[in-house]
């Protein structure tokens with residue numbers, strides 16, 4: 001049976017078919033390529049991050065052109081190529097037109113796309129990671145607070161790539177974390193108890209409220225935060241912890257966040273020791 005299968009599938013026609021695959025995805029990056037083509041990076045539901053060529057998509061009459069806008073949710077058909085896959089057809093499922101009208105929304109979408117691009121693996125299915133981006137962009141499209149959405153999205157991308165910070169046991173000595181006097185040690189991968197915090201200059205203090213908010217996001221209750229009145233200091237603390245953590249994992253600056261952050265409050269923040 002097995003032999004027959006290989007004999008049948010080894011015809012030229014079948015080989016051709018197996019080169020083609022379909023998926024749903026979100027365009028996270030796009031740049032011009034050659035005379036009329038575009039190189040498009042898509043975060044997909046079944047194939048992780050995919051870099052593919054959209055041939056002729058910059059021509060005004062292109063069938064692909066209008067269907068590959070940044071942050072749009074699309075259905076794609078692709079053909080595997082030797083170096084790059086080729087997008088053979090694209091259909092818009094969710095245009096996300098509202099979020100593309102405002103600079104602040106575009107910057108948030110661009111920030112999340114940058115994190116996705118850095119943390120999601122190529123051609124490796126990660127449905128959770130795909131869902132993180134879909135939920136974040138949909139929240140933005142619906143006009144929900146992008147600051148809260150961004151913190152949820154940042155945490156969930158860390159979780160989707162296996163880098164979520166430890167929040168319950170001290171990463172220094174293993175002791176269970178109790179409220180009060182704790183630290184967040186980015187390089188060690190999570191919280192430290194008051195004793196370990198006092199001994200390590202790289203540990204930053206973390207407030208009980210920030211720890212509670214991160215734990216809520218970690219157990220999937222981030223959606224509850226939209227209805228809470230979180231004060232600016234607490235939001236800033238959580239942002240600094242998550243951005244510091246992401247920068248340490250990605251090992252580079254987050255470009256969209258730097259612009260966003262300077263627009264939001266006129267300051268940028270550095271990771272300790274960097």
Ligand SMILES: [Zn+2]
Pocket residue numbers: 170171172173174175192193194195196197
């Ligand atoms: Zn400890």
